[in-house]
Amino acid sequence: MTTSETATKYRPTLGWLINDTIAVAKRHILKITRVPESLFFALIQPVMFVLLFAFVFGGAITLNGNGASAAADYREYLIPGIFAQTVMFAVASITVGITEDANRGIMDRFRSLPMRPGAVLGGHTLASLFQNILVLIILSITGLLVGWRIRSSVADALLGYLLLATFAYAMTWIGAWIGLHMPSPEVAGTAGLAWIFPLTFASNVFTPIATMPSWLQPIALWNPVSCLALACRKLFGNPIPVFENSGHSFPEVHAVQMAFAYALIFLAIFAPLAVRAFKTRNVGGLKA
Amino acid sequence: MTLAIEVSGLQKSFGEVQALRGIDFTVEQGTVVGLLGPNGSGKTTTVRILATLLKADSGIAKVSGIDVNSSPDQVRTMIGLTGQYAAVDEYLTGRENLQLFGQLFHLSKKQSAQRADELLTRFDLADAADRGIKGYSGGMRRRLDLAASLIGRPSVLFLDEPTTGLDPRSRLGMWEVIESLVAQGTTVLLTTQYLEEADQLASRSVVLDHGSVIAQGTSDELKSQVGGDRVEVVVEVPSQLSQAKDALVSIASGEINTNDAEHKVIVPTSGGSRSVVEAVRLLDEAKISIADIALRRPTLDDVFLSLTGRSAEEEKPEVKAKQRSRRGARA
Numbered sequence: 364m365t366t367s368e369t370a371t372k373y374r375p376t377l378g379w380l381i382n383d384t385i386a387v388a389k390r391h392i393l394k395i396t397r398v399p400e401s402l403f404f405a406l407i408q409p410v411m412f413v414l415l416f417a418f419v420f421g422g423a424i425t426l427n428g429n430g431a432s433a434a435a436d437y438r439e440y441l442i443p444g445i446f447a448q449t450v451m452f453a454v455a456s457i458t459v460g461i462t463e464d465a466n467r468g469i470m471d472r473f474r475s476l477p478m479r480p481g482a483v484l485g486g487h488t489l490a491s492l493f494q495n496i497l498v499l500i501i502l503s504i505t506g507l508l509v510g511w512r513i514r515s516s517v518a519d520a521l522l523g524y525l526l527l528a529t530f531a532y533a534m535t536w537i538g539a540w541i542g543l544h545m546p547s548p549e550v551a552g553t554a555g556l557a558w559i560f561p562l563t564f565a566s567n568v569f570t571p572i573a574t575m576p577s578w579l580q581p582i583a584l585w586n587p588v589s590c591l592a593l594a595c596r597k598l599f600g601n602p603i604p605v606f607e608n609s610g611h612s613f614p615e616v617h618a619v620q621m622a623f624a625y626a627l628i629f630l631a632i633f634a635p636l637a638v639r640a641f642k643t644r645n646v647g648g649l650k651a
Numbered sequence: 652m653t654l655a656i657e658v659s660g661l662q663k664s665f666g667e668v669q670a671l672r673g674i675d676f677t678v679e680q681g682t683v684v685g686l687l688g689p690n691g692s693g694k695t696t697t698v699r700i701l702a703t704l705l706k707a708d709s710g711i712a713k714v715s716g717i718d719v720n721s722s723p724d725q726v727r728t729m730i731g732l733t734g735q736y737a738a739v740d741e742y743l744t745g746r747e748n749l750q751l752f753g754q755l756f757h758l759s760k761k762q763s764a765q766r767a768d769e770l771l772t773r774f775d776l777a778d779a780a781d782r783g784i785k786g787y788s789g790g791m792r793r794r795l796d797l798a799a800s801l802i803g804r805p806s807v808l809f810l811d812e813p814t815t816g817l818d819p820r821s822r823l824g825m826w827e828v829i830e831s832l833v834a835q836g837t838t839v840l841l842t843t844q845y846l847e848e849a850d851q852l853a854s855r856s857v858v859l860d861h862g863s864v865i866a867q868g869t870s871d872e873l874k875s876q877v878g879g880d881r882v883e884v885v886v887e888v889p890s891q892l893s894q895a896k897d898a899l900v901s902i903a904s905g906e907i908n909t910n911d912a913e914h915k916v917i918v919p920t921s922g923g924s925r926s927v928v929e930a931v932r933l934l935d936e937a938k939i940s941i942a943d944i945a946l947r948r949p950t951l952d953d954v955f956l957s958l959t960g961r962s963a964e965e966e967k968p969e970v971k972a973k974q975r976s977r978r979g980a981r982a
């Protein structure tokens with residue numbers, strides 16, 4: 364064995380980028396199978412939200428009418444909202460893992476290998492997307508069980524799922540970027556979630572915007588989570604409350620385009636930022 | 652001989668902290684150089700710059716003649732790194748870890764499987780190959796970590812405190828592995844706080860303190876800076892101490908010291924082990940009974956002590972506290 368035989372010249376190719384991304388994604392998917400508990404809790408949370416809001420709070424929140432049909436209406440209204448919320452929580456599914464990797468030194472190992480820096484995060488986010496798709500599937504089944512139905516065309520429904528997946532993917536890059544700036548997994552866990560809660564509650568996920576205080580309404584209207592939820596309601600043919608329908612405001616009319624635009628803008632901003640942070644990340648969150 | 656590592660005028664600051672204040676050293680191909688120094692002296696910072704993980708503020712660092720700053724990707728194809736913390740995936744098995752790194756080194760599936768097998772056997776991990784790393788002992792993790800850094804058959808290997816936290820037996824095992832790598836022509840830059848480790852493995856050492864090189868050379872060269880061998884005699888009867896001192900004048904190459912508390916005479920000498928035989932004879936002639944006699948060669952510890960005025964282990968309390976909090980954040 365001579366030591367120079369593999370001191371090959373570095374010739375990065377697109378093939379390598381794909382190979383590296385898949386190898387890293389495989390690592391994380393293996394990890395999901397090794398710690399099924401983490402997947403279980405990722406699945407259970409949105410299901411709990413569905414049950415909680417559909418059966419516990421559901422009676423208290425009405426859309427337009429009242430009585431039994433109003434409650435059923437609310438469930439149909441709620442499910443796309445929970446879809447949107449779940450997609451936002453995709454941030455948390457990656458933040459902790461990224462910080463752990465950075466602190467355990469394995470990120471240093473990746474960075475000292477002749478691989479594309481984008482591949483490490485690309486693989487990680489891809490695995491995270493895979494997990495989020497599983498969550499969306501379970502969530503859809505739960506929704507169907509509590510009475511939610513897709514009432515649109517197949518094409519629209521598929522577009523709805525594509526939108527959710529795209530949004531989830533964009534959110535995982537935001538999560539990666541946050542994770543790379545956190546000193547420890549514990550902090551990363553909180554930091555990944557802290558800002559998602561107000562964002563989802565100040566949206567049309569659980570209650571129509573019309574029921575909110577007037578100062579909050581414009582914020583809720585332009586909130587990416589609202590756009591995503593409204594877009595899903597439109598694409599799945601689910602009820603849209605009066606406020607969102609009456610206004611011919613831009614976010615309401617163009618909810619689907621807005622939601623896609625938000626996702627792509629997030630990707631365009633945070634993917635490069637995350638890759639840059641990856642290149643300079645030092646152990647223990649100390650910046651180089 | 653060609654140079655595997657060249658470092659000149661390397662500087663790096665972290666905010667206020669000047670981690671490296673312009674260091675210079677070289678490592679010849681196929682040799683082991685020890686990077687020695689107390690906590691916070693800049694060993695890891697130097698290694699991280701050479702391993703393309705960190706950018707220097709100024710100065711030049713080259714691996715096999717290639718600048719780490721301008722062609723990091725090229726450098727990465729030639730190096731292996733074992734950091735201060737085991738850089739393997741907790742949730743995967745030993746084999747899966749090695750295969751992952753093999754694939755990332757762009758070996759084919761078959762090649763990386765073969766290479767993983769080869770390394771697992773060589774590092775005595777074949778039995779544990781398909782178990783999760785979580786159940787590995789500290790020594791096994793370290794070995795796997797080293798195996799992972801050898802996937803791409805690096806010509807230059809950086810080992811940052813490879814035996815810290817290992818028990819004596821695992822440490823010996825690690826030394827054997829490193830020695831066999833060197834026998835095959837790998838160049839190794841090894842940081843350590845164990846001076847005996849550098850003594851054992853490294854042909855040359857670079858001693859860092861507060862981000863500057865305070866000495867470098869072979870172990871012997873460094874040791875000769877603190878003087879050569881000495882014969883140390885402990886006398887059985889304390890009152891015979893000065894008698895013993897007089898009896899040993901003929902073998903001394905310098906001033907003889909006595910340590911009254913330990914009833915010890917310390918005689919610098921250049922005669923090697925022959926001086927011990929001679930000393931026994933002389934003391935016997937003078938009818939002085941010996942409790943203990945030994946030829947003591949200076950250790951790198953002595954070197955460090957004489958260069959910096961403190962031993963390698965001893966550190967300033969503030970530095971220690973800082974190190975601990977940094978460790979905490981990483982754990």
Ligand SMILES: Nc1ncnc2c1ncn2[C@@H]1O[C@H](COP(=O)(O)OP(=O)(O)OP(=O)(O)O)[C@@H](O)[C@H]1O
Pocket residue numbers: 645649650651665666668669670688689690691692693694695696697735844973974
């Ligand atoms: N990312 C960082 N941010 C701020 N300071 C840093 C950083 N990395 C290192 N330092 C500081 O730079 C100095 C040199 O650190 P370095 O880790 O290179 O020392 P070392 O010789 O490897 O020490 P040890 O024996 O503890 O591993 C120390 O004072 C350390 O606190």
Ligand SMILES: [Mg+2]
Pocket residue numbers: 694695696735811
């Ligand atoms: Mg160190």
